Amino acid sequence: MTILDETGEIELFLFTLKDVTEHKRDEELIKHQATFDALTNLPNRFLALDRLSQLINEAHRDTKRVAILFLDLDDFKKINDTLGHDIGDKLLIEVAVRLRSDLRNGDTVGRLGGDEFIILLGGLDDAADASPIAENLLNHFKDAFIIENRELILTSSVGIAVYPDDGDNSSQLLRNADSAMYHSKKLGRNTYSYFTEAMNQEVSRRLTLEEQMHGALERGEFRLCYQPQVNVTNRRISGVEALLRWNNPVLGDVSPDEFISIAEQTGQIVPIGQFVLTEALTMAVRWQAMLERSFTMAVNLSPRQFRDPNLVAFIEQAIEKSGISSENLELEITEGVLISGYDYIEDALASLSDLGVNIAMDDFGTGYSSLSYLRSYPFNVLKIDRSFINDITVHPADRELVNAAIAMAHSLGLKVVAEGVETEEQLAHLATQGCELAQGYLFSKPGTAEEITTMIEKQ
Numbered sequence: 001m002t003i004l005d006e007t008g009e010i011e012l013f014l015f016t017l018k019d020v021t022e023h024k025r026d027e028e029l030i031k032h033q034a035t036f037d038a039l040t041n042l043p044n045r046f047l048a049l050d051r052l053s054q055l056i057n058e059a060h061r062d063t064k065r066v067a068i069l070f071l072d073l074d075d076f077k078k079i080n081d082t083l084g085h086d087i088g089d090k091l092l093i094e095v096a097v098r099l100r101s102d103l104r105n106g107d108t109v110g111r112l113g114g115d116e117f118i119i120l121l122g123g124l125d126d127a128a129d130a131s132p133i134a135e136n137l138l139n140h141f142k143d144a145f146i147i148e149n150r151e152l153i154l155t156s157s158v159g160i161a162v163y164p165d166d167g168d169n170s171s172q173l174l175r176n177a178d179s180a181m182y183h184s185k186k187l188g189r190n191t192y193s194y195f196t197e198a199m200n201q202e203v204s205r206r207l208t209l210e211e212q213m214h215g216a217l218e219r220g221e222f223r224l225c226y227q228p229q230v231n232v233t234n235r236r237i238s239g240v241e242a243l244l245r246w247n248n249p250v251l252g253d254v255s256p257d258e259f260i261s262i263a264e265q266t267g268q269i270v271p272i273g274q275f276v277l278t279e280a281l282t283m284a285v286r287w288q289a290m291l292e293r294s295f296t297m298a299v300n301l302s303p304r305q306f307r308d309p310n311l312v313a314f315i316e317q318a319i320e321k322s323g324i325s326s327e328n329l330e331l332e333i334t335e336g337v338l339i340s341g342y343d344y345i346e347d348a349l350a351s352l353s354d355l356g357v358n359i360a361m362d363d364f365g366t367g368y369s370s371l372s373y374l375r376s377y378p379f380n381v382l383k384i385d386r387s388f389i390n391d392i393t394v395h396p397a398d399r400e401l402v403n404a405a406i407a408m409a410h411s412l413g414l415k416v417v418a419e420g421v422e423t424e425e426q427l428a429h430l431a432t433q434g435c436e437l438a439q440g441y442l443f444s445k446p447g448t449a450e451e452i453t454t455m456i457e458k459q
């Protein structure tokens, strides 16, 4: 379309004009999309790191410092899993608003992706100047988020890296802030930490563990050890607890306290747990036949295994295949499994209990030690943690606690296993309280299948 002026001259071609604006708008839109996060409208990773480079240049010129705060929401996955992604998205938007409202003009908040945010504080004189800001951020999370009439309480973990102390380029600083954030998670979350060199070693150890664990099951690097559980009154073996061992060509022996949590986080605990169960049941059948009396195989289950929708069916089939009777299998879970409060855990425990499998509460005394859990879930066995057993002959307070736990378990119809029994005195005291079973170095350290077979032959 052409527009002519009063004199009949062509004033302009309208379509050209229109074309130009649209083109420009598109260009801006594309630029915006490339640099801002679509959900929260915060600078995205690309733009945030670009700003970080600018801040580094300025700080270099003015001999100032820059703090990089890496913020990760605690348990955000749980919110997504239980309340749905819609609520999760809305929550992320609110978090972005709150983070932005906390900062001075000129500071940058960006979203790195998922539930990870970055906050950049430029022109600082001192690394410590970032502390009050980090504290503020954490405090600001104390008020509940209201999403669709639901009150959600959320905490976050923060890691801080400082230019030039912890790095001279944006990617190194970001990596170090991430390591510090990971450290905050390990400290129990809802806290902040400054980066230290030691954290890098921690992170690189973790990466090596993850790397080596990949394919370790297929390479046959896992095997089981078994620790006898004995009858307190006659010291006869009543069963064993299966304990996982990992020997890797690069790392050597790795303690389960170190590798189980990684296997949980990567999800590999699911196939590893299936291996444990299958292997343990095979041995249980053998030992049961040798003993010619009832024999219990206790197997540890971690919270992550309950997220496997196949868990109950797998256990049911494994029991069937092995030919053992289900009451000879005991599954040990910790309170951590129950605290999350997911329905599917309750359902799984009820189904397992219906199968006739025994359920033991492991490490009692270390967590909340909630009585109500013992009452509301189908437990058959209480295992008192070795930290309490350790001190029963030394500290009267621990002795009283253990006595009370045994009495309480009995009143709920549960059997009691004392873990970590190391001395005759401890055993004698447990006997006076009617504790049924004991496990610990006094009788035997965890042994290989061959060692246990020899032990059983002698009985």
Ligand code: C2E
Binding pocket: 227, 242, 243, 244, 255, 256, 257, 260, 273, 276, 300, 301, 302, 332, 362, 363, 386, 419, 420, 421, 422, 439, 440, 441, 442, 446
């Ligand atoms: P847990 O289930 O509480 O296992 C008992 C731990 O106490 C074992 O450590 C055992 O070696 C140790 N222990 C037993 N008696 C004594 C004693 O008299 N004194 C002392 N000081 N320690 C004793 P381990 O084998 O290092 O296992 C650590 C934890 O790793 C286990 O704690 C369990 O939570 C986890 N774990 C082991 N195997 C598996 C598995 O197959 N699956 C899962 N999910 N977790 C496992």
Ligand code: MG
Binding pocket: 241, 300, 332, 362
């Ligand atoms: Mg256990």
Ligand code: MG
Binding pocket: 362, 363, 383, 385, 419
């Ligand atoms: Mg235990």
